[in-house]
Amino acid sequence: MVTRDSAWPAGTPCWMDLQVPDLARAKTFYSRLFGWNCPEGPPEAGGYSVCEVGGRAVAGLGPQMSPDSPTAWITYLATDDADQTAAKIKGAGGQMLSEPFDILDVGRMGMASDPGGAVFGIWQARAHTGIRLANEPGSVVWNENMSRNFDGNKAFYHAVFGYQYGDIGAETYATMDLDGGPVGGIGAIGPEQPADKTASWGTYFAVRDADAAVAKVTELGGSVVAPAWDSPYGRMAVVSDDQGAVFALMSVTEPEG
Numbered sequence: 001m002v003t004r005d006s007a008w009p010a011g012t013p014c015w016m017d018l019q020v021p022d023l024a025r026a027k028t029f030y031s032r033l034f035g036w037n038c039p040e041g042p043p044e045a046g047g048y049s050v051c052e053v054g055g056r057a058v059a060g061l062g063p064q065m066s067p068d069s070p071t072a073w074i075t076y077l078a079t080d081d082a083d084q085t086a087a088k089i090k091g092a093g094g095q096m097l098s099e100p101f102d103i104l105d106v107g108r109m110g111m112a113s114d115p116g117g118a119v120f121g122i123w124q125a126r127a128h129t130g131i132r133l134a135n136e137p138g139s140v141v142w143n144e145n146m147s148r149n150f151d152g153n154k155a156f157y158h159a160v161f162g163y164q165y166g167d168i169g170a171e172t173y174a175t176m177d178l179d180g181g182p183v184g185g186i187g188a189i190g191p192e193q194p195a196d197k198t199a200s201w202g203t204y205f206a207v208r209d210a211d212a213a214v215a216k217v218t219e220l221g222g223s224v225v226a227p228a229w230d231s232p233y234g235r236m237a238v239v240s241d242d243q244g245a246v247f248a249l250m251s252v253t254e255p256e257g
Contacts, residue, residue, distance in 0.1 A: 002134040003056065007078065007125035010085075011161035011176075012183045013143040014078040014130030015123055016203050017060030020071055020243050023047055026061050029220050029241050033213065034058075034138035034205065044104060056133035058140065071245045074111075075143045075201035076121035077161065078130065082108045085122050085160065092159040093152070100124070115156050116147025118199040141206035141250050142233075144185035145176075147199035154186060204248040210235040213249045217241070 008014035020026040027038045027049065036051040038061055048062035064071065079085040082100035089096060093115045100110040106128035113119050123130060133139045147153050150172055157163045157176065166175035166182055172190070175182035189197055207213040210228045214237045218224065221242035228237040228249075235251040 001136045004132055004134075005129065007129045008131075009178060010078050010080050011163060011178050012078045013075050013140070013201075014125070015060065015076040015121070015128075016073055016131070016140055016143075017048075017062060017076075018071070018073050018245055019062045019064045019069060020245065021064050021067075022243060023049075023061060023063045026241065026243060027051075029222070029243075030059075030061065032220055033216055034207075036138060050128075053133055053136065053138040056139075057128075058131055058133055058138060071243050072119075072200065073203040073245055073247050074119065074121050075203060076109070076123040076130070079122045079124050082110055082122050082124040086110050086112070088160045089122075092156045094156060094160070114145070114147070114149075114153050114199070116145075116149035116153045116199040118145055118147055118153070118201050120145075120201050135206060135252065137206050137208050137252065139206055140203060141252060142185065142204035142248075143183075144187060144202050144204075145200075146187050146189050146202060148189050149199070150186070150188035157186065202246075202248055204236070204250045206252040207249050208251065210237050210249050210251040213237070214239060217249075 030036050038049040038051040041048045050057050051059050086096050086100050089112045095113045097111040100108050102108050105126055107126045108124040110122050135141050163176040166177045172188035174186055176184040176186050214228055217239045223240045225240055225246055226238035228235055237249045240246045
């Protein structure tokens with residue numbers, strides 16, 4: 001279990017959120033799947049809710065801002081200076097989809113895409129420091145960047161956030177390391193994948209039992225994208241919610257005692 005009450009180090013995946021056509025439906029789905037409490041935010045938040053496990057923030061749910069916006073989980077990478085990071089993104093071959101702007105007193109954010117086409121956010125924390133619980137059932141346990149531009153994306157994220165890359169024995173997958181430790185992964189979408197599979201940042205949520213969680217997803221109206229399989233890091237599955245947002249599940253071992 002990881003808990004944190006201060007801003008995350010620059011480059012760390014620090015927040016995840018989802019904007020959906022039907023917010024009430026999303027709150028019901030994720031509350032029943034993960035046990036989230038998603039209180040309604042203040043009127044000035046426009047319906048955005050910070051969802052919690054045990055009183056600690058784990059993710060955000062909000063209304064879809066445009067009918068053309070894809071329904072997808074977004075990963076936000078921490079920054080100490082959003083404007084400086086935006087300049088680095090553009091200088092390294094990425095694009096700013098929205099230049100940094102303030103959100104009330106909670107933080108400063110921007111939306112970007114990398115050279116491989118994956119969309120991500122940048123977050124400069126103020127009152128909202130990001131996730132306050134990780135690696136515990138119902139919270140985020142891993143984030144990864146997948147694209148068809150593996151080498152280009154590695155160079156991009158190194159230039160912008162200073163990542164080093166850890167070798168896990170896979171030719172087209174590496175850990176994204178800061179200060180000697182992994183904060184996420186980066187990999188290649190292989191030729192065996194469907195041609196329409198797009199680059200993305202993927203979000204893995206921890207669960208106690210991956211198979212039971214997959215069954216719960218389908219019971220709640222979601223779909224199975226990739227059935228559960230065993231990995232050296234835990235049993236995993238890829239699913240989508242009842243509005244089409246894709247995410248992954250990873251089983252975690254219950255603490256002893």
